[in-house]
Amino acid sequence: MDLLRFITCGSVDDGKSTLIGRLLYDSDSVSLDILAALESRGAAQGNVDLALLTDGLKAEREQGITIDVAYKYFTTPRRKFIITDAPGHVQYTRNMVTGASNADLAIVLVDARHGVIEQTRRHSIIAALLGIKHFVLAVNKMDLVGYDEQVFRKIVADYQDITKLLKLTDVTPIPMSALQGDNIVRRSEHMTWYTGPNLLEHLEAVPGAEETKAEPRFQVQYVVRPQTAELPDYRGYAGQIQSGTYRRGDKVQVLPSGLASTIKAIEINQQEVEQAVAPQGVIIRLADDVDISRGDTIVPVQHVPHLTRELEATLCWMAETPLRAGRRFLLQHHAALVKASLPTILYRLDVQSLTHLGAEEARLNDIVRVRLKTAVPLAADIYRDNRQSGSFVLVDEQTGNTVAAGLIEAVDPDYFTVAEPGAVAFSI
Structure with a gap:
């Protein structure tokens, strides 16, 4: 299965953590022990607080806001997902940058009562600057405006000004209520006027990670020299393939030195393979004994950066x-x-x-x-x-x-x- 990494962004109290909690909860992606604890606490308080699935810091639970970036993982029959829950407060914009740096899609939440505000613009700009190409305009808390279609249409129209400024070409607006579960995993019975996909349907259909499509890049993190009796001449270069595909037999160049060689072997989990793709961690062995250190880049000669x-x-x-x-x-x-x-x-x-x-x-x-x-x-x-x-x-x-x-x-x-x-x- 392929992978989609997405981030939720928007202003404070727009419902980002609750949205992720609802997505995990309704897609049966919460482990049984956490689910039991969550429902036990919810029974005592009269409701299940879905935001607790991502707001793990004590300060976050006390203040009811997200401060640090939180990552959650789940899988459906169609694909794997990595979710980044980013803080909405302007004070923590730097945390949002960190979370968005590896995302393929951004869910921009807007409170249906407040519409498009400054932080909506700020997070949309940052996401676009960071190269995110796919956006979901999630108009949340529709239950608090009576599921009014005109409220949704106005917010979509207002966001189009941002879309034009940022030259965004893939923005999907979805009306929803994370708290009530409308249009998250199941279609809403309260908004029959909306005929598009629910959030999970869209996330399963949108294009995913694109590292394998970019030119091959590999940086050496560690030089492996066991120097044992069994492997007296072994020299391997360990690291993660950042992008593209590497194959045994590729003619490569080492940068910044400019030295040339050929890939003799690629190892994953101590097993030799014919090829490896991003973002796999590998050991690359070269045919020639060249001077390579941590931070050097090994690239195919036809794809030199x-x-x-x-x-x-x-x-x-x-x-x-x-x-x-x-x-x-x-x-x-x-x-x-x-x-x-x-x-x-x-x-x-x-x-x-x-x-x-x-x-x-x-x-x-x-x-x-x-x-x-x-x-x-x-x-x-x-x-x-x-x-x-x-x-x-x-x-x-x-x-x-x-x-x-x-x-x-x-x-x-x-x-x-x-x-x-x-x-x-x-x-x-």
């Missing part, structure tokens, strides 16, 4: 201390860790108008376009071409804290942005 020390990127700033030009960081590009400097902040993105604003600094949760220089070359892709090899994080050299998530937008100075504050420009 950009090798650059200068790049332009979109950052989501995640630190309390403001970002200013001239700072130095450690840039973590998956297994590769290199020193980097940030000479220029080009502009800040206004999430209301999608305009570029001049910026001397970036504050917590700001989205900015910057230029970076690295001490050694990186084997990287443009994010829109490959989400795995086109992303990175910045780490504070002094504290070791992650301070920004980055998306590579350009690696060739000839294609760098000319900053034009006030321009409206959004592309994915």
